[in-house]
Amino acid sequence: MEGKNAGASLDSLIAAFNARVAELQELVIARNMYPGSSIADLSAVDAALKAMELQVQAIKGRLRDEAAAIPKAKRLIEASLRQKKKLQSLSIHVPSHVPERMTMLNADTISWLHDAGNQHPSVGNLKLEGEPVAIPKEKKGRAPPPLWYISADELDSLSSYMRGRLTLEKVNAAINDMAAYAEANVQLIVAPKKKVGESLWEKALELRDIAMTEGIKGKHFFLESDIKGPNLKLDNTGKAILTVLRHLGRISEIRSGHSRVIILLKPH
Numbered sequence: 001m002e003g004k005n006a007g008a009s010l011d012s013l014i015a016a017f018n019a020r021v022a023e024l025q026e027l028v029i030a031r032n033m034y035p036g037s038s039i040a041d042l043s044a045v046d047a048a049l050k051a052m053e054l055q056v057q058a059i060k061g062r063l064r065d066e067a068a069a070i071p072k073a074k075r076l077i078e079a080s081l082r083q084k085k086k087l088q089s090l091s092i093h094v095p096s097h098v099p100e101r102m103t104m105l106n107a108d109t110i111s112w113l114h115d116a117g118n119q120h121p122s123v124g125n126l127k128l129e130g131e132p133v134a135i136p137k138e139k140k141g142r143a144p145p146p147l148w149y150i151s152a153d154e155l156d157s158l159s160s161y162m163r164g165r166l167t168l169e170k171v172n173a174a175i176n177d178m179a180a181y182a183e184a185n186v187q188l189i190v191a192p193k194k195k196v197g198e199s200l201w202e203k204a205l206e207l208r209d210i211a212m213t214e215g216i217k218g219k220h221f222f223l224e225s226d227i228k229g230p231n232l233k234l235d236n237t238g239k240a241i242l243t244v245l246r247h248l249g250r251i252s253e254i255r256s257g258h259s260r261v262i263i264l265l266k267p268h
Helices: 002-033 036-092 107-119 152-157 168-190 198-211 236-247
Strands: 221-223 251-256 259-264
Touching (some): 152 168, 168 198, 168 221, 168 236, 168 259, 198 221, 236 251
Antiparallel strands (some): 221 259, 251 259
């Protein structure tokens, strides 16, 4: 019995010894795989990893800041979209071409008015060279030609046949042109003969006669022959625009001699 116990103990000792030898062999193999000279390389790798960790942390911090700013950016975008809608709504009622008023008068035109006032205190009794011509009396602070634009609702109220392909911008741009024609005629009416070229003198006389006609006196007007663009022309579109403006009460027309006179009306 004791022999058997002794044998079992010896076998256990041998097995433990063999296990220890196997562990030592594994340690030797590991030592050969990672020699002592590689310790410095491992330190460099560790430093690089730490640097990368710091960069990752910085990136995460930046992302958190950006995420926090997203709600503010959304609110700004929403406010911008609301403002854009308001501006688009306003732009519908404002023509793309708005003529400047009396500030557009050049130095020569201003001098014409000045000379006419100084040389002829009573403009109604003015007699120019040649035959006497009646000239409408100009008051100080004369109002510029009316710019009575139409609205989108007015355009939509027209029948599709009358409206055709006209747009609000085209019609209101034509109103700008008509105001410019009327302003040019006023300047020609009040200009003295020495300031008017020979080619325009007959027209100036005609305009002065028309300006004294009953129903036109004191109003801004232009002739059909004045229609030469840039937006209003005597084509099918221009004629349609005149029809629409006459229907909406922006203009009226009369005949004076051989000329077709178009009067700009003021808002009621």
